[in-house]
Amino acid sequence: SDEVLRKAWSNPAASLGTAKVPGMPPRLAAGALGLRDAKDRRWVIDYYRCQQEITADDIEIFCAAAKEATGERVVCGAFYGYFYGVHPQTQGGHLALERLLKSPAIDYFAAPYDYSHRLMGDDGRGRAIADAFRAAGKVHMIEADTRTSLHPRNEHGRLADIEQSVAAIRREVATALVHGNALWWCDFGASGGGGWYDHPALIGEVKELVALAQRRLERPTRKTAEVALLCDLESCYELADGAAMGTHRELVSAVTGELYRTGTPFKTLLVSQASEETLQDCKVIVVLNALRLAPGLRQRLRRLAATRSILWLWAPGFTNGAAYGPDLVKEATGFGVSLQGGGFPVASVECATEHPLTAHVPSSTATDLTPRQTVPIPELLNAGNWYNPRSEKVMREQYREFEWRVENGLRWDFATSASWTDIHLTAAVPSCDGIAIDISGEGVVDGAALRVVLKSAVKGEFVSPTITVRNSRTHKVLPLATFSKAPWDRTDASKLAFPLRGMKLVLRGTGGQRHGVLRVHGLAGVNGDVRSRQVRVYGQGRATVPCLLVDDPEATALGRDPLSGNVVLACKGSPGARQLLSTVPYIPRQVLSALFKEAGVHRYTASPDVIVRADSKLVSLHTATGGDIELCLPASHRVRDALTGEEKGTGSRLKLQLPPNSTTLLSLE
Secondary structure: OHHHHHHHHOOOOOOOOOOOOOOHHHHHOEOHHHEEOOOOHHHHHHHHHHHHHHHHHHHHHHHHHHHHHOOOOOOOEEEOOEOOOOOOHHHHOOOOHHHHOOOOOOOEEEEEEOOOOOOOOOOOOEOEOOOHHHHOOOEEEEEEOOOOOOOOOOOOOOOOOHHHHHHHHHHHHHHHHHHOOEEEEOOOEOOOOEOOOOOHHHHHHHHHHHHHHHHHHOOOOOOOOOEEEEEOOHHHHHEOOOHHHHHHHHHHHHHHHHHHOOOOOOEEEEHHHOOOOOOOOOOEEEEOOOOEOOHHHHHHHHHHHOOOEEEEEOOOOOEOOOOEOHHHHHHHHOOOEEOOOOOEEEOOEEEOOOOOOOOOOOEEEEEEEEEEEEEEOHHHHOHHHEEOOOOHHHHHHHEEEEEEEEOOOEEEEEEEOOOEEEEEEEEEEOOOOEEEEEEEEEEOOOOOEEEEEEEOOOOOEEEOOOEEOOOOOEEEEEEHHHOEEOOOOOOOOOOOOOOEEEEEEEEEOOOOOEEEEEEEEEEEEEEEEEEEEEEEEEOOOOOOEEEOEEOOOOOEEEEEOOOOOOEEEEEEEEOOEEEEEEOOOOOOHHHHHHHHHHOOOOOOOOOOOEEEEEOOOEEEEEEOOOEEEEEEEEEEEEEEEOOOOOEEEEEEEEEEEEOOOEEEEEEEO
């Protein structure tokens, strides 16, 4: 009814007769952590859910019709279930998978493997949540559209030569065999005419791999993964169409990539499929993206974690579908957290050096500057030295406001739909050891992430670490030694040269056309005493994202924002029943490996350059670099080359020499 709709959409003017598709502003509107703004949240989610459900309806209707027309003689399926490499999920994703997995009309789901991870040394991941299908009694079929070296166009991870092509073909077949997926080799050719496998070595490889698959049908195999990666599709509806969608994509891609570098096989499931049965062999659970958790599901995860270790990422359980907030995160995870503004901007994490979970994060050098002399930059106080670099077209399309004025400092007002913005300053800055700056912000700038970019003499741009802007005025001293070459800079400049040509102030965490004010005072060059110290930090160079802060006296702090000291990585419990929360949507392989080790998870190799897939009868080792490794097996086996039958050794530890650009398949007897 109209009354129900008005209440759901929080819009007294809404009606079934006049309901319309939301435009871009409500889709982009972001609230806390970049998630959907509460005002138009239900309207936008209902639209996207409608779009997803219509697609699912059509798939089910056509499959059911095919089965009926053939008297159930045909196997029916669809290209559906994509999760990896999708941006944005609400428009390009396949969010009704859980529903279609229950449909009797659909027997299989197909997807290619991820186009961004196909080169030598890449993990060759699929685009789907690989183990979700078998857990639901369905088949997942990998479309192996490998661009071998015979493909004339350099696209989608084309391989350089026949040797690399063989390695890629083996890697994808190993994925199918270990996860119990189907696979078909797809040869579109350069112009639809075929030819990608038209070489004796490639066709011969296909023949041998088919024979291996046939032999495996006669030998019972058992899944051996002791780590489960739990993925959620419902949570994708909560992502506003701006920065949070990108944060989610990076979370999914980066954490999965780190898992592949631990030397430990893992399974991927929908979070709703988590149960004692599906996780019976798992000692560690990684909850990847469960922003939204229904009450029953959050209770089930807490029960499952009672006898296992669990890693929670970003803002797990931040909503239950009706309410939002830090209290719901504590209900789901057991960790007390706080929300400052729309989220505290964090990129990198400085780790506790003495804790075993973080002791192997690589160390790096941090630099401190104690000022002896401060030289003001006078150009700050001349409004004519500041400028906006954007075209009129960009301003019309993305900005509602962009203006500045100078009194005893800079006041910059803006409102934009973009997730970042900047303002430039022309200034000749003489040689110095660092830059001093006083900053404060209002509106969308309060809590935003600021980076100071210095323009080197003649050419080159160098960027500072991230500074979190707060409503209260904050003084910062930025040693030049902490500036790094800007990732967008394509010049050959390798270090800052003086005098500087100027600088720009770059803000991230904007968007939604929300008004913001940045105030800048005390801009100056600083000379002084520079000191270095060793720290363990990860995440340098990653995008700054709004995060929750761990605020729990019962938790052990493992990682902090380097600039503020706020806790963003913490743990509870004991080895084997460890609870770990990272409110930063990223975790490095070193922490993952330490978590796995203390939980007793088996690790096949310590080399991050070797991608391992394994079950009880097969081990796949893919590498670009090659070299000598020690292969550690869960038990003693006679080990043979799975294709040639050549014996490699007997025991639980074997020394192997892997060729460069290779995938080695080993059978365990």
